[in-house]
Amino acid sequence: MQGDGITERKAEHLRVAIEEDVEVPVGAGGTFDAIRLVYQALPELDLEAIDPSVTLFGKRLAFPLMIGSMTGGTAEAGVINRRLAEAAARCGVGMFLGSQRVMLERPDTVATFAIRDVAPEIPLVANIGAVQLNLGVTPADVRSVADRVGADAVVFHLNAAQEAVQAGGDTRFAGLGERLAEAVATVGLPCGVKEVGAGFSIDAVRRLARLPLAFIESAGKGGTSWTLIEGRRATSADGRQLGALFADWGIPSVTSLLACVEHGGGVPIIASGGLRTGLDAARAIAAGASLTAMALPLLRAAARSVDAVVAELEAFRRALVTAMFLVGARDVEALRRTRVRIDRRARPEVYEGRVDDPHVLEGDPR
Template sequence: MSDIERRKREHIHVVLSGAAKHSLPAGFDALRFRHNALPEVDYEAIDLSTRFMGKPLRLPYLASSMTGGPDAAARINRAIAEAAQQLGFAMGVGSQRISLTTPERFGLNLELRRIAPDALILGNLGAVQLTHGMGLEEARRAVDELGADGLILHLNPLQEALQPEGDRNWHGVEAAISRLTRVLPVPVIAKEVGSGISAEVARRLADCGVAAIDVAGSGGTSWAAVEGKRAAGEAGEALGEIFRDWGIPTATCLAEVRAALPDMPLIASGGLRHGLDGAKAVRLGANLLGQAAALLPAAINGPEAVIAHVEAFATALRIACLATGSRNLTELGRAAVC
């Protein structure tokens, strides 16, 4: 087993254990919808469809980036792909670095496109890798090996700083993103991994040419805590605990970035627990709603479990539409709040 494989396996184990959550919430509880007791809306006719990156989706849901390496990856990705095709939501794979640097593919290949020919599928690379030996060629391969509709570049400076084998030199990453967006034939999405993207950074990313931003704020999985749990020795674990709750809450990120960039497509991820949180994220400006750790147990259990999980999320989102008198996501985005 390579070091990357071992690290990815450890990541999944720690996340599934529940030992690496932020202890502070994502901020959605502070927002309350104003209840509409006379909605004049047919529940069955509520339209949750949307378009993202030019592709139609029946649900505004993203099975967010989870894993790209261990032996469970192929099974997880197949389960999500089957469910995405059936329900009409988007999926993003975990980091493809391992599949680009080893002979193994771990399910990160065109099989996902064959399973989900109509789904929005997003590839994934670490942005810092663009200054550590990866460039346009690897980005093209990441897209081509999946038949992906776009490429996520994840931003994780805190995680890398706490990871013993992490890449800590982030000088030049912004320029590298800018170069890539100019030449890659598919849209590029910038994504944090749980510490959030501020309005200031979002503007810089927009100037770099990214097509969408996943704010991925705090309130869900803490990758500082994950790396602390992985660390050898008490000092490393203590450092992870110091930074466990570092970050900008997801709700705050959404409000800030939407105000700064009114037309930028936004993904809300980081601590979304259910469809009501999703509804609040839409009200704050999100176009797509992402879950990773919350979906992981279902993904390990197979496509039926993923379908059940996403349908439950969609049911709560639909009820929020009814109770605010919203016939669709556009109206939900303007729903009255207390």
């Protein structure tokens, strides 16, 4: 399975993401601790009685976490996907696959995405770059790659910043909103849209809200940076420089999450982008998310073993349940209704300069 550009690129993405420092700091007001939960000293419930389960595509998740979209297409990616899937099945969470475009060029790579034998029941989401719809990929192609892995749904990723920095990246985004609308209407499975770590503005979310989406994954800045990764991989000096210049490009995670929650027309929102703990998940859900997703830490665990992924997932669950106990939320619905305080600098209309805000200081990094 070696030799063509796409599989080599995938292998390099994995190597850089696993071995190098690929996360960008967001600064004050951008990370999930911009959402403050309010402690209830008298929660009036037993920790044991807390039920963090939710339903997705008619299937039960033991707690509201999806393993983020990552990989596929190489032998190493196949091992990682199987470890992630096995851990997901053991812990009762769901999984997004990495981009399956490679399956259209190299049908034999399906084996590196196929995980249903180890995780027959988990919610599983197929993945493809939305820009591929402008480059000849049809809704029928998308449906076929989803069906061949037994996916419950499809997510289209938007990654303009990554493609712009990647040498030879796919940057033909003109008219893509319309292509996406056609695809969502005809694929015949629940469809979602996600970013890859550069987040969504209010305008971007409003455009997406016109589509009949099953979910939007907010994927804001604050975790894995694809502009940083592409800059690291660049072979030319100006490619490296461009990647470094745009390394922290994007809308911070909490800002993107709030834009999605408040302007997404009621579509369920999956919070992600630097979301690292069950406490971050509790904060995101209290701010209006329905689910959460985490990518990089689970990739690094999967590079070690299934047990390492299970340990990450169990720690995540424990922190989420602890936070639910401390705010007195018996279930995820109650958590969504709990009181939160949000740093004003994280608010999308403040971040985007749509309101004059006396609380935002001159020269503030936001």
